[in-house]
Amino acid sequence: MAGGGPVGLMLACELALAGVPVAVLERLTEVDTTIKAGSINTPAAEAFYRRGMLPALAEVQRTAFGKFDSFVRERRDTGASPVRQPARFAGHFAGIMLRGDLLDSSDPDFDGPGPAAEVGLVAQADLERLLQVRAAELGVDLRRGTTLTGFDAAADGVHVHTSDGSLRAGWLVGCDGGRSTVRRLAGFPFPGTAPEITGRQALVELTGGEALGAGWNWTGTGTYAHGPLPGRLLTVEFDGPPADRESPVTAEELEASLRRVSGVPDVRIHKVLTATRFTDNARQVPDYRSGRVLLAGDAAHVHAPFGGQGLNLGIGDALNLGWKLAATVRGWAPEGLLDTYTAERHPLGAWVLDWARAQVALMRPESHARALRGVLAELAGTTAATTFFAKKISGVQQRYDLPGDHPLTGRSAPDLEFSDGTRLADRLRDGQGLLLDLTGDDSVLRRATGYGSRIRLLRADCPGRPGLAGLLVRPDGCTAWAADSPGGPDTGDALTAALRRWFGTPDDGAA
Structure with missing residues (x-):
């Protein structure tokens, strides 16, 4: 893997968690402390929460809040104009602040993240430090001070050339940023719009x-x-x-x-x-894979950095790709699984590019943009608009287009709290899939017979969601199947189809 920033380290951790050996080539000898993204969104926070990293992130956030308090005091002590921070910050769009007190917190899209919703103010450099520690704990081979200089890709693997010699790999993933060497050498097209700022x-x-x-x-x-x-x-x-x-x-x-x-x-x-x-250079590769070479993060898409969407988009890429590539390497991936990486992540990338372009348009120092900014600022003072923008910015509205009609299908799995005091996130730390039965009906868990370590089976009580019967959760936390009643044949057939679509054929031929 080329690139040892947050995206490359997150992907390496996911692969290592699944038992796949991985080497990360990073040209920098130390963690990059350059000021970049300053926050993570809800899907990223959920990902770290499900891997046991939330306490460390919360500590980073406490330190950041302390620095903000210092800024407020500094302004006060120098007689400067006061900091007009909303009572509750809900994000910003092109610098237009959103008031959290106007947010409709009863909107169902906000229902589910659990404690992850309370963590967001985490700078990119701090996140990279935490991921480097986790990578070391998982045995990732992080080679700092090593630069990828070229590669030869074939149908059965990739011969990678570096500043320290060559190595043979089954796959190569470029997580090496907006000016990606991997993207350039592999010949990925990179269409988009030219910069103006x-x-x-x-x-x-x-x-x-x-x-x-x-x-x-x-x-x-x-x-x-x-x-x-x-x-x-x-x-x-x-x-x-x-x-x-x-x-x-x-x-x-x-x-x-x-x-x-x-x-x-x-x-x-x-x-x-x-x-x-x-700059606001906005480009995206049409396909995130070319044979044995894949791209993630800024190597696959670049745009203006307002709101830190690039970091969060890259973390989502890594989480989505990690388990799919691991399943492919280990030999149990169903046909076409790796192709769903582009199918699921490309639309989100395209949306972020347009979201960034719209913010740049509003910032232009000319009369038409100024007038539009005034209209939008007035609109942002309403509950409906604040809720709309906050859902987009936080990422809680993200959904993959998966088969199934249940409202949870394709969405991040809700952090259910069980009667024994544990939560769903506690059961996802090992990176396996999870089939959850909330009814005690043996027919649900029996469908997953023969999947072994691919899927953890759990029967539990969840008083807070009385109508929910069961969930199938992918290793990336996405709900692959959900049902409000387990009994009907259509429900069972849908679960079987989801199991085979995402986890392949059971080892004993069951299901």
């Missing part, structure tokens, strides 16, 4: 920041954000893509951009702690 994001030491507006600000020359952490800055200028993406971002460059966009002449940047440039 230069964005810069940084953590700095500065003076004169009290004259800057807190949060997101739109001006006649662009957009800028100040906070929610001390020294955190973001600028967006509509002057085309940066001429240089490789050289370090200097204090002088950041200061000049901030002055141009904010109109504050006396702000001074004395030290750059971490900084990056970005």
Whole structure:
């Protein structure tokens, strides 16, 4: 695997959890501390929760909240305009803040994540550190300081060339970012739209920041954000893509951009702690697989980074691909299983690209965009619009198009709480599928006879969901089958079809 960022490490962990040996080639010798995404959405939080990582993420979030409190105090102590943070933050769209007190929390799409819904403020570098620890615990072969230089793919495997020699692998997955070497060498087409902005994001030491507006600000020359952490800055200028993406971002460059966009002449940047440039280049490969070579994360799709959607999209790619590739390697995958990776993830990627394009359009410093932004800001002050945007941003509305009419089919499995005090997430840590019977009817679990370690069988009581009879949950947490009554032949046939579609033929020929 090429790329040891959060997406590559998450995928490697999923493969290792399934007993598949994996080597990760990462050119950087240490965790990348460059400021990038600052949060994870609900599907990503659910994924980490189901693998036992939620307590560590919650600790990272507590530290982040402490830094936000420091930013608020800093603004107060310098006499700057106060931070106008909603009583409950529900996300933002192009910098338009959503008020959580307007959110319709009774909407059924919000019903299910359990404790995972309380964790979101986790920066990309912190997530990478946690995943590196988990990868080591699972025995992943992480080769830092090693660069992929080429490969030869054949029908039975891939010969990978690196800066440290060559190795033979059954499969190669490119998780190596927006300028992916794997994508380029494999010849994946990468259609999309050209960039029109230069964005810069940084953590700095500065003076004169009290004259800057807190949060997101739109001006006649662009957009800028100040906070929610001390020294955190973001600028967006509509002057085309940066001429240089490789050289370090200097204090002088950041200061000049901030002055141009904010109109504050006396702000001074004395030290750059971490900084990056970005654009709104929006592209996506049509197929995430070419023979024995696959792509995940930014290697498969790139877009403007507003809202951290790229990190979350990549984590979802890794979770979806991990168990399917493991099943293929181990020999029990049903026909076509690996092809469902593109079928399920490509539509979500396409949506994120359009979501990012729409935000860029609203940020443009011209009269039409300003008028539209005003209309949208007014609309965002309603319960219906806040709920709509929050569901999109949080990811709770995500659904794969799977066979079956039950409302849960294709959605992330709800974190059911059982009568013994345990929860569904507790039963998914080993990365197996799960067939859950909530009625005591032997006909449900009997359908999964012969699947062995592919599927864990569980009979339990769930007082909080009296109408639900059973669930089949894939290793990625997606509900593959659900029923409100187990007795009918159609229900049983649907379960059998789902078992075979996702877990193949039982070893003893049953089911």
